[in-house]
Amino acid sequence: MNDEKFNDDRGFRVHTLRENVKDRALRWISRTIALTLLLLASGCAMVGVRHVAQKDYATQRRSDVLSARVLSDSTVQSLNVIALNRDECAANFVRCTNTLLYSDGLDDERRLSALAELWLAFAIQSDRAKQGETISDTALDAYLQSARYAYAYLFFTARRPGERVFETRQSQVLNFYNYATQRAVANFFKLLPKLGTEWDTTSVAGWRLLKPSSDVYLGSGDRIPHDLIPAEGLRFSGLRNSYRRDGFGSEFVAIGATPSNAGPWRESNYVPVTAVLEFPGDTLQSVLDTRDVRVHANNPYLDSTIALDGQTIPLAANFTAPYGVWLAQSGFAQESLRSLFGRGGLTKPEVLLMQPYDPNRLTVIMLHGLASSPEAWINVVNEVMGDEQLRRTYQVWEVYYPTNVPAPVNLMQIRKALDETLHHFDPSGRAVASNHIVLIGHSMGGVIARLLVSSSDDKLWSIIQERPNLTGEQKQKLRQRLAPYFQFEPMPQVTRAVFLAAPHRGTPVAQWKLARWIGGLIRLPLTLLEEGKNIANAAQGKNTEPGTPLRIPNSIDNLSNEDPFIKASSTLPISPNVRYHTIVGVYKSKGPLAESDDGVVPYVSAHLDGADSELSVPSWHDVQETPQAIIELRRILRLHASLLRCLWQDGASELDPGKPACTASQP
Structure with missing residues (x-):
């Protein structure tokens, strides 16, 4: 009996010991997990590092809504600063842009450059127009908003463009501006035939379009082209090089009416044009508040710069595009053989x-x-x-x-x-x-x-x-004809x-x-055959009657x-x-x-x-x-x-x- 009790007590103690060990192990694991969570919650997370390939590094730095159809890293980081992200901006664009515009957590450069890209992304998404069609008012308004924020970033922030000349961000914003300008100006151009020449302002997509300033002359004698082709997307076969000048503004080929003069000359009716959108205002706030926009159409052969906000800005230009389009549409190859x-x-x-x-x-x-x-x-x-x-x-x-x-x-x-x-x-x-x-x-x-x-x-x-034996009179007539x-x-x-x-x-x-x-x-x-016949007859002293040409x-x-x-x-x-x-x-x-x-x-x-x-x-x-x-x-x-x-x-x-x-x- 005593032996049985001893065995029972020993078994109980062993069982209890095992339970205690198990409990202690569970408590240790629980404490470890809790401590880990506590460390993570307190911000003491481990930082990992990895090497990025050179091509991926360049792609990440330069990718934006134009080059890769995704927001740039700079814009994403600006959103992160004010507790926003891409998905939230996509779900409520108005709230996103207003928060970005009025937040105190960003300086003007970061805020305006991000707004320029966000509005451009919205414009591209809203732009469903096919080639040659007029874009919707919603898309046009978004392009103008993007151009205005880019314009404000370039000219109305603390630093001038020359102080940011080596910065990737400024190059991106300049591209946003130029592309938004291209789409807006191409759309404005389609309105010009309806407006005629006797106007100073007109309303477009909630904006007041001021009469364009232009020094572009077309060979037809006109100053309003009958076609306007963006030069950015043109590529030419047969031309060894394409010559551009980097700068401000969007590049176009303006095509005028075919000259109808009676003389042997034909002025070029394919000319380069650089378009610039100006948003009037003397201060950053006045530019952001304005709903006025003026188009400047510049001849890059005459203008290498444009004055904006008291600054002299280099104008972009494409000198090859008008020549390439002219040759492509000329039909010279077939015409020269028919003529021969x-x-x-x-x-x-x-x-x-x-x-x-x-x-x-x-x-x-x-x-x-x-x-x-x-x-x-x-x-x-x-x-x-x-x-x-x-x-x-x-x-x-x-x-x-x-x-x-x-x-x-x-x-x-x-x-x-x-x-x-x-x-x-x-x-x-x-x-x-x-x-x-x-x-x-x-x-x-x-x-x-x-x-x-x-x-x-x-x-x-x-x-x-x-x-x-031609007479003197006959020789004189022959020389007059041949002179x-x-x-x-x-x-x-x-x-x-x-x-x-x-x-x-x-x-x-x-x-x-x-x-x-x-x-x-x-x-x-x-x-010419008849003239040859007449000359031949005159050389022989014959009358110049019509006949079978020699x-x-x-x-x-x-x-x-x-x-x-x-x-x-x-x-x-x-x-x-x-x-x-x-x-x-x-x-x-x-x-x-x-x-x-x-x-x-x-x-x-x-x-x-x-x-x-x-x-x-x-x-x-x-x-x-x-x-x-x-x-x-x-x-x-x-x-x-x-x-x-x-x-x-x-x-x-x-x-x-x-x-x-x-x-x-x-x-």
Whole structure:
């Protein structure tokens, strides 16, 4: 009995001991958990760290509502400071923006930049308009709110834009402003036809739109374009580079009506425009309170800055976009081929101004080659207009002419078109644009360019086959009829020329079977055939009655090294007042340079004695498109401008090729 009791007591004690151990363990665990929770609750949490890849770091710093369709880290952090988050702002946008606007927990820069992004996010979400449609008032109001807060951040906070120039946040806010401006201005533009010209203010989406301020001129003579294309989203194939100027404002291509003038000139009706939204006010609060907005439409060729809030701000610009859109919509490639084979298209030369006429810029005139068009100068013109120094100094004109007619006819008609264009824009001939012109010609255009600066004297009359026994009166009539084609003097306005792959002495390629076959397909204008018939009859002393036109040489015939006109004209002297340069392609080299060619034109035909410079480029015949040729053209244009500055400083009126007015450094 006693043994049984002992065993029972021992079992009870063991059981009790186990229970005690278990209880103590549970209490320890409970205390540990409680202590951990207490530590976490008291803010003594452990901090983890991890490395972020370089690309992820850059993405996180730069991501915003425009680049990634998410709020930027800066805006999210600003919301965190005032106990808000993205979800709360999405659920109650008005409460979120009001809390942000009136909270004392943020300085002006953080508050305004966050508001600019939040309103832009709301605008993008509300903007359901398809291309060409008017956006809703809700979206338009949000874009204007975003632009206004960005405008206030940039100009009405303690620091000026120049003090934040290296800050990512300012770049983001500038992008918010420019994009909001783009959408708002594109929408305003659609309202202009309804408003006409006799208005000062109008109401739009709860805002008072003040009449725009603009110095934009379109070639049609209008100042209101019929189309306005945002340049930001445009990308071009065929153009090697795209030239922009970073700055303030939104970039557009303004397209005017097609000019309907009777002359041979055509001013550019594709022009760059930089739009700026101004919110009137003298203080931060007045800007935030205003519901007025004014559009400034600036011509970036004339304006590189804009004055806002007493500050001079650099203007953004896109100089490539108008040129690219113009070329893309021109249809030059098809038209030039139709013209070559006499199937319609161009019949007379046109002088195309790449920007509205500017009397204070020097003029560069470019002439394309056979079966070509202004598209031959795609990258040349873009590189000239993209170079800031050259853009400030020059304007580019392109001569677009039918390449099926004989060289003497084209020469006469191009000279007439240029003379009429110069006289139209500058009757007195005293403008900077009318003097010290630079001619640049490629291939057949180079041949014509050389003749435009040459003197014919009496050297071309020898190619006219006239009957020996013509009377004096008959010879005089024949010379009068032929004088426009065979009697000419250099253009006095031109003082420099560049010839690229120009067959001054012709090319044997024009005699190849394929070239003769193509030449046989070329049709000349009927009026030219009749003129050829009349000239041929006059040369024989016959009456000039209508009849079956005789075959006269076409443009391919004139490019032959056996052509009488080419042979005679290649010896004509270039004006002593003109400095000239040659650029030749070397595609096939048989040893010495003199034995090379560009696949079409032999070096000996493209070379000219007395040139200021000659550059040979490893290239096929289209040498004008090579980077080396473009760099050389830019060098020549810089040199030309530099010498002219010296000339004008010395008070001289003529540029003596042998004695520069002063020493000019060659860029």
